[in-house]
Amino acid sequence: MTLPAGLKLCRLTDVQRGRALGFDAGVFAVHGPDGPVIYVNSCPHLGVPLDWAPNRFLSADGGFIMCGTHGAEFRLNDGLCLRGPCRDDSLTKVDHRIEAGWIVIDPVMTASPKNVTGDAP
DSSP states (O other): OOOOTTOEEEEGGGSOTTOEEEETTTEEEEEETTEEEEEESOOTTTOOOSOSSTTOOBOTTSSEEEOTTTOOEEETTTOBEEESTTTTOBOOBOOEEEETTEEEEOSSOOOOGGGGGTOOO
16 A cells, blocks of 8 residues: 555544544554554455444544454554454554644555564565
8 A cells, every 4th residue: 555645644633542533545543652653444364444434443442443344453552463363463554743733644654564563574
């Protein structure tokens, strides 16, 4: 997946704790423990979108990202799957920056989920 560099997703204040926002660009934003995190909206198990309804990506308590197809649970901060058929796989993170209060896609997207954990690509 290629995303246009400099794409403004939303205002930083739009990504609130306990909520997620999906975008037409095929990505979604969550508020992780250290601020906003952007992921490609694709389950590493089946490649299907994670949300089961618009902007419905999180568990009932807002503590995990959940796959609407099979209920896999992923950590907010790094996208690691903790439970489900894709256990130990990770969501694909999208590099971004905060610019004048906007969440902006960086020119280079993290292409490999392994980069999430710091492993070599």
